Amino acid sequence: MNIRHLTFRLLQVHVEVVRRGSVSEAARRLHLTQPTVSQQLKRLREAVGEPLLETRQGRLEPTEAGLELYRASREVLGRFDDFADYLDALRGGRRGHFSIALVNTAQYVLPRLLGPFNRAYPEVEVTVHIGNRQQMLRRFDRQEDDLYVFSHPPSLEHALAGRFLRNPLVMVAPRDHPATREPGWDLERLLGERLLLREPGSATRMMTERWLLEQGLATGPTMQMASNEAIRVGIASGLGLAILSEHVLPPEHPDLVTLPVPGLPIESHWQFIARRDQRLAHSALGFLRFARDHLEECVEARFVCNEIFGLLAGLEVVEA
Amino acid sequence: MNIRHLTFRLLQVHVEVVRRGSVSEAARRLHLTQPTVSQQLKRLREAVGEPLLETRQGRLEPTEAGLELYRASREVLGRFDDFADYLDALRGGRRGHFSIALVNTAQYVLPRLLGPFNRAYPEVEVTVHIGNRQQMLRRFDRQEDDLYVFSHPPSLEHALAGRFLRNPLVMVAPRDHPATREPGWDLERLLGERLLLREPGSATRMMTERWLLEQGLATGPTMQMASNEAIRVGIASGLGLAILSEHVLPPEHPDLVTLPVPGLPIESHWQFIARRDQRLAHSALGFLRFARDHLEECVEARFVCNEIFGLLAGLEVVEA
DNA sequence: GGGACCTATAGATGTTCACCTATGGAAAGC
DNA sequence: GCTTTCCATAGGTGAACATCTATAGGTCCC
Structure with a gap:
């Protein structure tokens, strides 16, 4: 036969x-x-x-x-x-697997979307990769993931982007910092304190440095710590100040305050990024649709900045 | 898709x-x-x-x-x-199913072939149908089985036949019948006793009647019983005599004797019959080959009459 | 930056597929 | 016994398949 x-x-x-x-x-x-x-x-x-x-x-x-x-x-x-x-x-995006690469700071928010998504689509498996901007850029270059979350898209030639969340960077100080009581602490004086910085390659650090440059200011003493958590704890322990994403602060943070510095917060936005040259997994597309439709229910209103529809529109053109 | x-x-x-x-x-x-x-x-x-x-x-x-x-x-x-x-x-005939239809009398012998065959080909399923000649002829006409065992093939136009076993019909009497001691009991005198006959439609009865006709003899008193077993027991109980296949007699039969009557035994042969117009199941073919090769090991030498190769030759022509 | 791989596309060809209509013979139903 | 129903075969057709050669565009390695 x-x-x-x-x-x-x-x-x-x-x-x-x-x-x-x-x-x-x-x-x-x-x-x-x-x-x-x-x-x-x-x-x-x-x-x-x-x-x-x-x-x-x-x-x-x-x-x-x-x-x-x-x-x-x-x-x-x-x-x-x-x-x-x-x-x-x-x-239908009801099944399958996709992977998403996050810059460190975004890990404080994304689970709020992934949790409800997983409940709605229990058969979709998601892998989350986390690292600093540089590491994530390398993953992007190697096309290792379906979706990426950056503040600034790599090159829009190869990527489609859609903002979805405000990511304000604020000056964080210990609760009992004198600037909270005394007036006259301008930025220059604050920078006289030790500034805790993330490692090079971090997006937060990059934005901080650019902002300082724009303000025409140089940093005073600094200390480098490769994690937002470490910096947060460092501030609470009086090690210094830092410019951090608001998302990094826990809902209750009795040890910390944000200082109202003119020119701050640095306004940045996280974006979902997909590669133009790679067909997006149906399930990842499903996730984006889910995010578009349910973002407001998942994160605080003041952070929402839902422009995912634009990204989806771009992707659907690629599809067709 | x-x-x-x-x-x-x-x-x-x-x-x-x-x-x-x-x-x-x-x-x-x-x-x-x-x-x-x-x-x-x-x-x-x-x-x-x-x-x-x-x-x-x-x-x-x-x-x-x-x-x-x-x-x-x-x-x-x-x-x-x-x-x-x-x-x-x-x-390869190692698997499958076939059915074989036997005239009643052959049921005493065929299991001796089927047993060893089943041991050699455990995955072949065999269905055995048993009945008198007339019933088996009807099955043949309706093409209900793969193989048939008859003394005389139905019509050779539709069938291929190969003899494989002698089936001598002998006069059976009770052990203490006077004819075993006294001389002078010729056939006519024996027929004066009651003759136990199978039902019409039985091959044994058909052959018996034809033989009597050839001898120019008429039967005396008769009794009809629709089973060889019943007749055998009847003879032992003194109900009468009968002409029966030797195969019907058990190996030890202390109650019965066969009487040496001139002109007996009636020589007949069982044949395997296959329909010409129906392709034989591979497994049935395998059974015939098995029978051809192992008949001598399965039945007593005096009954063997192995002409199955002829049937197989015929079948293989049909195959090709 | 040139070879040595790889993969994809184009273009060609004989074969097979998946259908069709038309027709004849066999079986079943009244 | 005649009609209907069923199956098989013959013959035809356009689409598709399975395969080739030739070629061009990528990576990777030295």
């Missing part, structure tokens, strides 16, 4: 004929003419090399080989029905 | 490519050129409507849809490998 001569169509026909016990009836059901069905059966018989049907008391019954072929065909056709269902779920 | 555009060939190619992670390598293994494989993949992708492969770190990796298709393909191709094995077993 040469499998190359078998086609799914032949199997479908065989199944229908066995089921109906009649060539003509099967032909009607399949919207074919009777000779067509007869001929398919003939080809199938020749491909298998065994008689597959025999007439018994006026009904076409499968031979032993025919019965086994019927079983095999049903399994096989059923398997491909399942596959079609799988594809449907994949296309 | 339209299943009609899928072919087993495409699935084979996809499987090979996924397995090798390379189009060129798959092409070499499949003895195809690389462009051919590329093109098949393209068709497959179009049939499925989803990308199936993507390049990751220099290797072709399946996408989610591609991986699921790979799984489905392997299952499906495996299922048809199994089917091919099944066909092989069927063709």
Whole structure:
């Protein structure tokens, strides 16, 4: 038996004929003419090399080989029905896997979206990669993920971007810092304190440095710590001040205050980024749609900046 | 996804490519050129409507849809490998089912062949139908069985026959019948006793009556019993005499004797009969071969009359 | 930056497929 | 016994398949 001569169509026909016990009836059901069905059966018989049907008391019954072929065909056709269902779920974004790469700071917010999303689409698996901007840029260059979250998109030539969340950077100080009571603490004086900075490669650091440059100011003493958490705890312990994303502060933060410095907060926005040259996984698309529709329910209103529809519009053009 | 555009060939190619992670390598293994494989993949992708492969770190990796298709393909191709094995077993007569119809009297012998056959071919299922000649003839006319065992084939126009066993019909009397001691009991005198006869439609009865006719004798008193067993017990109980197949007598039969009547035994032979117009099941063919080769080991030498090879020769002509 | 790989596309060809209509013979139904 | 129903075969057709060669555009490696 040469499998190359078998086609799914032949199997479908065989199944229908066995089921109906009649060539003509099967032909009607399949919207074919009777000779067509007869001929398919003939080809199938020749491909298998065994008689597959025999007439018994006026009904076409499968031979032993025919019965086994019927079983095999049903399994096989059923398997491909399942596959079609799988594809449907994949296309509908109800199933599948995507990965998303976050800059460190965004890890304080994104779970608020991912949690409800996972409840709505329990069969979608998400992998989250976290690192600083530089690390995430490398992932972007290597096309390692489906979605990225940056403050500033890498190059818009290769990427589509859509802002979704405000990310204000504020000056954070210990609760008992004198500037909270005494007036006259201008920025220059504050910078006389030790400034806690993230490592180079961090987006927060990059924005901080650019802002200082724009203000025409140089930093005084600094200390570098490779994590927002460490910096937060450092501030509370009187190690110094820092310019941090508001999202980094816990809802209750009795040890910390934000200082109202002119020119601050530095206004930045996180954006969802997708590569232009890579077809986005259906499930990632589903996630973006979910974010577009449910962002307001997931994060505080003052941070919301829902421009995801623009990104989706861009993506749907790519799709088509 | 339209299943009609899928072919087993495409699935084979996809499987090979996924397995090798390379189009060129798959092409070499499949003895195809690389462009051919590329093109098949393209068709497959179009049939499925989803990308199936993507390049990751220099290797072709399946996408989610591609991986699921790979799984489905392997299952499906495996299922048809199994089917091919099944066909092989069927063709080799190692598996399958056939039915054989016996005239009553043959039921005393056939199990001796069927037992060893079943041990040698445990996966072949045999159905045995038993009845008198007339009933078996009806089964033959309706083509209900693969093989038949008769003394005389129905019509050789529709049947192929091969003798395999002597079936001598002898006069059976109770152990203490006077004819065993006194001389002078000729046939006519014996027929004065009650003759126990099988029902009309029985082959034994038919042969008995024909033989009596040839001898120019009429029966005296008779009694009709529709089973060899009943007749045997009847004789032992002094109900009368009978002409019975030797096979009906148990190996030890202290209550019965066979009387040496001139002209007896009636020589008849059982034959395996197959229909000319019906392809014989491979397993039935296997049984006939088995019988041809092992008959001598299964029944007493004095009954053997192995002409099955002739029948098989006839069948193999029909095959070809 | 040139070779040595790879993969994709274009274009060609003989074969097979999946249908059809027309028709004849066999079986079943009244 | 006649009609209907059924199946098989013959013959035809356009589409698709499976395969090739030739070629061009990418990576990766030295």
